[in-house]
Every structure is written in structure tokens, then in C-alpha cells.
Amino acid sequence: MKLDTLKVACSNCNLRELCMPGGLNLQELQQIDGLVANRQKVPKSGLLFRNGETFQALYAIRTGMFKTAVNTEQGKEQVIGFQMAGEIIGLDGIVEDCHSCDAIALEDSEVCILPMERIDDIAKEVPGLQRHLHKIMSREIVREHGVMLLLGSMRAEERVAAFLLNMVQRLNARGFSSSELVLRMTREEIGSYLGLKLETVSRTFSKLVESGMIEVRNRHVRIVDVDALKELASSCN
Amino acid sequence: MKLDTLKVACSNCNLRELCMPGGLNLQELQQIDGLVANRQKVPKSGLLFRNGETFQALYAIRTGMFKTAVNTEQGKEQVIGFQMAGEIIGLDGIVEDCHSCDAIALEDSEVCILPMERIDDIAKEVPGLQRHLHKIMSREIVREHGVMLLLGSMRAEERVAAFLLNMVQRLNARGFSSSELVLRMTREEIGSYLGLKLETVSRTFSKLVESGMIEVRNRHVRIVDVDALKELASSCN
DNA sequence: CGGTACCTTGAGTCAAATCAACACCAGTGG
DNA sequence: CCACTGGTGTTGATTTGACTCAAGGTACCG
Numbered sequence: 353m354k355l356d357t358l359k360v361a362c363s364n365c366n367l368r369e370l371c372m373p374g375g376l377n378l379q380e381l382q383q384i385d386g387l388v389a390n391r392q393k394v395p396k397s398g399l400l401f402r403n404g405e406t407f408q409a410l411y412a413i414r415t416g417m418f419k420t421a422v423n424t425e426q427g428k429e430q431v432i433g434f435q436m437a438g439e440i441i442g443l444d445g446i447v448e449d450c451h452s453c454d455a456i457a458l459e460d461s462e463v464c465i466l467p468m469e470r471i472d473d474i475a476k477e478v479p480g481l482q483r484h485l486h487k488i489m490s491r492e493i494v495r496e497h498g499v500m501l502l503l504g505s506m507r508a509e510e511r512v513a514a515f516l517l518n519m520v521q522r523l524n525a526r527g528f529s530s531s532e533l534v535l536r537m538t539r540e541e542i543g544s545y546l547g548l549k550l551e552t553v554s555r556t557f558s559k560l561v562e563s564g565m566i567e568v569r570n571r572h573v574r575i576v577d578v579d580a581l582k583e584l585a586s587s588c589n
Numbered sequence: 590m591k592l593d594t595l596k597v598a599c600s601n602c603n604l605r606e607l608c609m610p611g612g613l614n615l616q617e618l619q620q621i622d623g624l625v626a627n628r629q630k631v632p633k634s635g636l637l638f639r640n641g642e643t644f645q646a647l648y649a650i651r652t653g654m655f656k657t658a659v660n661t662e663q664g665k666e667q668v669i670g671f672q673m674a675g676e677i678i679g680l681d682g683i684v685e686d687c688h689s690c691d692a693i694a695l696e697d698s699e700v701c702i703l704p705m706e707r708i709d710d711i712a713k714e715v716p717g718l719q720r721h722l723h724k725i726m727s728r729e730i731v732r733e734h735g736v737m738l739l740l741g742s743m744r745a746e747e748r749v750a751a752f753l754l755n756m757v758q759r760l761n762a763r764g765f766s767s768s769e770l771v772l773r774m775t776r777e778e779i780g781s782y783l784g785l786k787l788e789t790v791s792r793t794f795s796k797l798v799e800s801g802m803i804e805v806r807n808r809h810v811r812i813v814d815v816d817a818l819k820e821l822a823s824s825c826n
Numbered sequence: 827c828g829g830t831a832c833c834t835t836g837a838g839t840c841a842a843a844t845c846a847a848c849a850c851c852a853g854t855g856g
Numbered sequence: 857c858c859a860c861t862g863g864t865g866t867t868g869a870t871t872t873g874a875c876t877c878a879a880g881g882t883a884c885c886g
Contacts, residue, residue, distance in 0.1 A: 425823050498659075500667060547740060786868085
């Protein structure tokens with residue numbers, strides 16, 4: 353077996369449980385290996401795809417972190433989400449065969465390219481993959497419901513608390529600390545995502561520090577009182 | 590052919606172009622007819638499904654209108670969307686085999702029940718259906734991006750303008766007027782959807798009336814100056 | 827080591843929320 | 857028939873949380 357074939361095989365990827373379906377037998381696993389056409393490195397601030405670009409593939413994040421954002425006609429950007437290793441981006445492109453948002457790397461990153469054609473072909477043979485794709489899309493829909501709830505009915509402190517808890521929970525699922533995290537995005541990007549101005553994000557961090565829930569040094573955040581933070585995030589007055 | 594078989598056949602449903610894939614041949618059309626297990630009437634204020642309920646089927650709206658909403662732990666509801674004839678609801682249930690929002694009829698309605706098992710089975714045979722399902726889910730993701738943009742960065746007037754334009758455009762695609770509409774939901778439900786309080790919705794309507802963009806009598810709205818409304822909806826300061 | 831991007835904090839402003847009063851309508855039942 | 861009720865919608869007065877504007881501070885990179 354050649355080395356670079358090995359390199360792009362899902363069957364021996366440590367992120368498999370995160371981005372690919374479980375419960376496959378050996379033969380199915382080998383079929384799945386045909387999914388990834390290639391890997392692609394994306395440097396910090398690099399664009400993986402942009403609004404208007406023809407849709408060809410989904411991307412599984414292998415390392416690093418991305419933000420996805422839509423732009424108003426006035427050039428203002430609304431961050432839609434922050435995606436990390438094991439997550440799939442590009443689902444927005446399927447409807448119109450054309451991406452409707454930008455995907456930008458927040459740090460040097462690497463993605464697996466999953467050409468949509470191959471996905472469709474292999475899914476025909478491997479029903480588990482088909483169902484898995486449905487689940488991934490449904491998960492994204494449900495995630496966005498959560499963001500809409502946040503944007504539609506939470507106050508600044510609640511939004512920031514919910515954001516931090518969400519980030520640390522996802523990082524924890526990837527083997528990182530459940531109480532410390534390093535933010536890969538600016539205050540402005542957090543603000544855009546949360547529907548707040550960067551000053552408000554900064555002030556809210558300070559307020560949470562003052563009330564002893566978190567510690568902040570630059571982009572390093574330590575969660576001191578998870579329960580209080582959860583209480584806050586779900587208070588939703 | 591029995592009458593009640595005819596009754597639930599997609600192949601002779603006038604909403605087919607809205608909710609089912611186009612470009613199918615006769616045989617495929619007949620296969621698709623097996624999708625709909627049943628129709629179900631839902632009276633005004635009735636629940637089609639609720640958060641936590643086991644997921645079994647998607648629903649295609651045949652007549653009427655629904656709202657979908659998620660609830661906070663404190664019992665406050667955030668309206669996620671308003672769905673009308675030809676649209677598919679229930680996609681949120683696929684990830685966890687469990688619905689994560691409520692679907693409530695805003696008027697007496699009727700839906701076609703599409704059991705997920707049947708969808709999967711028939712999609713194996715009819716690739717066009719598979720792709721169509723992907724498109725529907727992707728469309729929902731993109732729609733939610735738009736709502737996030739609205740909630741994250743528009744002011745009250747812009748939100749209301751965007752809401753009215755979106756409603757009238759969708760109604761127009763269903764053969765209704767492109768300048769008049771009857772709202773099936775309360776000001777409070779509109780407010781919840783737009784991240785505003787009901788008083789703000791009411792005041793904003795009044796403001797738009799005053800500036801000559803729309804006319805309002807109860808839930809009947811007439812759009813007088815579409816261009817001004819569009820201008821407003823996309824100004825996004 | 828200088829420049830730039832990023833972050834924090836303060837003071838004042840403003841848009842939307844809150845609180846409150848009242849109008850309207852449909853349905854109910856005396 | 858009318859009085860009553862509860863849900864809905866409008867409008868006004870006031871408050872407030874987040875925004876805006878402004879000034880520095882800090883960290884990072886070539």
C-alpha cells in the first residue's frame with residue numbers, strides 16, 4: 353500500500369468517529385476510503401470557498417478551525433458559525449450548486465475534500481453513509497435553531513456564556529480541557545456571531561471575570577465556575 | 590384505480606413542483622407515489638409534532654400554514670420559521686431520531702406524511718429523490734443563514750421589511766398576489782421570529798404605514814411601495 | 827524596534843424593551 | 857339582545873442594555 357494512499361484513508365483517520373458514520377464493516381470502510389479525493393492545506397485567513405463559487409465538494413476539517421460567514425450587500429459580514437476538526441462544511445452549496453457563504457481559516461488548517469459526486473456514488477452502495485449525510489445536515493439545521501434562539505432572545509451575558517460553554521464542550525469532545533480554551537477568533541468575530549459589537553463582547557468578558565465565572569488572558573479563557581455559567585446561559589430572561 | 594389511492598398520489602398533486610423533484614420519468618413518478626403514507630388534517634393551533642417526540646416522518650404541507658418553534662427551559666418560545674404549502678417540515682428530527690422543535694398549525698391545515706423509512710427505500714431506487722432531499726435540507730440551512738443575518742445585524746424596520754417581502758414572495762410563488770397578503774400569525778409570533786417584542790412589531794408596522802410603504806388593516810397587509818421596502822430591507826446599516 | 831491589528835475601558839446616545847392604558851373583536855352565556 | 861370576557865392590537869411614557877465614539881493600552885510581526 354502506497355504511503356499517500358494511506359495518508360488520505362478515512363479508515364485509519366483518528367477523526368473518523370467524528371466525521372464518518374460508525375458501525376461499518378470492513379468492506380464498507382474500504383468503500384468509504386474512496387470518498388476523499390485529496391487533502392488541502394488552508395493557511396490562516398485563507399478562503400476555502402466563497403459566496404458565489406461553484407459547489408463541487410464538501411470539506412471535512414482535519415486540523416484547524418474555520419469561520420463561515422454571509423455578507424450583506426453593504427459588505428458587512430455576519431458570522432454563521434465556527435467549525436473545528438471533524439466537522440463538515442459546505443452543505444450550503446448543495447441547493448443551488450453554488451456556495452452561499454464564505455469559509456475562512458482562523459488558523460493554519462487542513463481539510464479533506466469530499467467531491468459531491470463521489471459521495472452520491474458511494475452512498476448508493478453504502479446505505480450507512482447516506483443516512484449519515486442526512487444526519488449531518490439535520491444536525492446543522494438543529495445547530496442553527498440554537499443560534500436563532502440565542503440571537504432572538506438572549507441578552508449579551510447569556511450569549512457570551514452560551515458561546516463559551518459551546519466552544520469548550522466541543523473542544524472537550526476532541527480531547528481538550530473541559531475548562532480551558534484558546535479562542536482562535538477576534539472579539540469582533542465573536543461579536544458578529546453573537547449579534548453584538550466587539551466592545552460589548554469585551555465588556556461582557558470583563559463582567560464575567562469580575563463575577564468570578566471565568567478568567568481571561570488575551571484569547572486564553574479558563575472557566576472557573578461552569579455551573580454559574582450554565583445557569584446564566586440558560587436563564588434567558 | 591381506487592379513489593383514495595388517487596387522492597394521496599404525488600404524481601397528480603398540484604403542489605408537486607414545489608415539494609417533489611422535477612424531471613422524473615413516468616416510472617419514477619409512480620415510485621414516488623409510494624412516499625405518502627397518509628394525509629393528516631391539523632386544526633388551527635394543533636400540534637403536528639413537538640419537541641422530544643420520536644421522529645418517524647417528514648411532512649409536506651398541502652394546505653394551510655405552520656410555525657416551528659424551539660422552547661427555552663424557561664418556557665419562552667423562539668419561532669424558527671413559518672412554513673406554507675409545498676414546504677417540508679420535520680428535518681430537525683433526523684439527527685437524533687427525535688424532534689427538537691414544535692410544529693403548530695396557524696390555521697386549519699393538511700399535511701402529507703412521508704415516513705422516513707419509505708423515503709430512504711425509494712431514494713435508493715430513484716436517485717433524483719435522493720438529490721432532492723439533499724437540496725431540501727441544504728435549502729433549509731441556507732434559509733436559516735438568512736434568518737441569522739437578520740437577527741444578528743438588522744434593525745427593527747429592516748427586519749419587518751425583510752419579513753414582509755419574504756412572505757409575499759413565497760405567497761406569490763404559490764399563485765397569490767405579489768402585493769397583498771394576510772398574515773396568519775399574531776404580532777407576538779412575528780416578533781418572536783424577528784427577535785422583537787410585539788409592541789415593536791406593531792409600532793414598526795405603523796411607521797411603515799406612515800411612510801407610505803404599506804397599508805395595514807388588522808392582519809391584512811398591502812405593499813404599496815415594493816422598491817422602498819426592498820431598499821429598506823437591504824440597507825442593513 | 828516600529829507599526830499595525832487587536833483589545834479594553836469610559837462617557838454619552840439611542841433603539842428597542844418595559845410598563846401601562848385603552849381600543850377592538852369574537853365568542854359566551856345570562 | 858346585551859354585558860362580559862379573553863385574546864389581540866395600538867399607542868404613549870419611561871427605562872435600559874447595547875451601540876457609538878473616543879482614547880489608550882497591549883501583543884504580535886516583519
